[in-house]
Amino acid sequence: MKNPLEAILILGAGKIGSTIADMLAELHGLPVTLADIQPDIQQPPADGDPLVTHMQLDIQNDAALAKALRKHSLVINALPFFCAERVATAAAQHGVHYFDLTEDVAATRAIRALAPQARAVLMPQCGLAPGVIGMLGGHLAGQFDELHDLQLRVGALTVHATNALRYHFTWSIDGLINEYCNPCDAIVNGQPVQVQPLEGLESWNLDGQLFEAFNTSGGLGTLCETLQGRVHNLSYKTLRHPGHRDAMHLLLHGLRLIERRDLLRQVLEGAVPHSRDDMVVIAATATGLRAGRLEQETRTARIYGAPLRGRQRTAIELTTAAGMLGAVELFTTGQLPQHGFVRQEQCALSALLATRVGHYFESLRDTTQARVELAAPASRTAGR
DSSP states (O other): OOOGGGSEEEEOOSHHHHHHHHHHHHHHOOOEEEEESSTTTTOOOTTOOSSEEEEEOOTTOHHHHHHHHHTOSEEEEOSOGGGHHHHHHHHHHTTOEEEEOOOOHHHHHHHHHHGGGOSSEEEOOOBTTTBHHHHHHHHHHTTOSEEEEEEEEEEEEESOOOSTTSOOBSSOHHHHHHHHHSOEEEEETTEEEEEOTTOSOEEEEETTEEEEEEEOSSTTTTHHHHHTTTEEEEEEEEEEOTTHHHHHHIIIIISOGGGOHHHHHHHHHHHSOBOSOEEEEEEEEEEEEETTEEEEEEEEEEEEOEEETTEEEOHHHHHHHHHHHHHHHHHHTTSSOSSEEOOGGGSOHHHHHTSTTGGGGGGGSOOGGGEEEOSOOTTSOTTO
16 A cells, blocks of 8 residues: 555645645655645745645635545645535545544534545544643543543743733634634533633643633543543643633623624734744643552643744644644554544554654653652551
């Protein structure tokens, strides 16, 4: 069988799509086709790129999409979340392996419904959150005999948030609105529930820096379903600079812009600057019984931007692209199922860290100092 890495189509030549293309070219040295309705969106070099071929493609044109898919064995969808179902359906029809970045629950549900008849793989949610955070959560869950609590926190933040919203855009405006407005999956007291976005406000102190965290939609992917019956409490929250949640709550609920998302988008696009001076913060904590002892295990990471193929990339671009290509590499090396629906937590964290993109998440490796004994076993004497 032809190596799927030798015939990859990437849809969406925006910041994330172009980073995926450059990372694939840099780490694997293989040609890739980068398609967009505006093929020069990221201004490819005038002298061309021997590994990244740009093409114009309108995915709303069924014939053009089908023709492009037939020339490739694997497609990576880096388009907005509302394009996911359309592209996945076409990929399934043509037997092309499909991967995407969507955090949208409804889109993932529709893609999963295609899987029973699919000849190829359908693997959505392959970014950072959902994506790598699900791999980390699944790994931590497996470290305990009885898992009490699993808290997963991720933030894509500007280093210097100086405006009233305490926030600058580092990624998709549409994706942000989607996760701030839709119900959020969780497990509470052993039962799957949906909680409201922007609720559950809490403070997190990481290495002396204070953040706030609150519920947002889509970050867990399928992890609630996977861990149901194995964990008492499971939650995913987004990390932000303190004060951001209250400002967004005023916009969404005080001014009722949650009912007028198009207007909300206009307001945010016109008032909130984009910034490339960013960092990605990951914090995951699991608590439970291990060998009869109550223990806690924590993993944290701060990831910053870096150059890639001569262009400076942001932290969110690098981590999202690395999450995607880690999943793709595990698939192409036979470490994941070869057809049907695949969940992020089916990727072992150790396997991800061993891929060519694993160095981006190196700080998530196990460290002995991350384990903290919370309660002494009953067999210990008082004098010890």
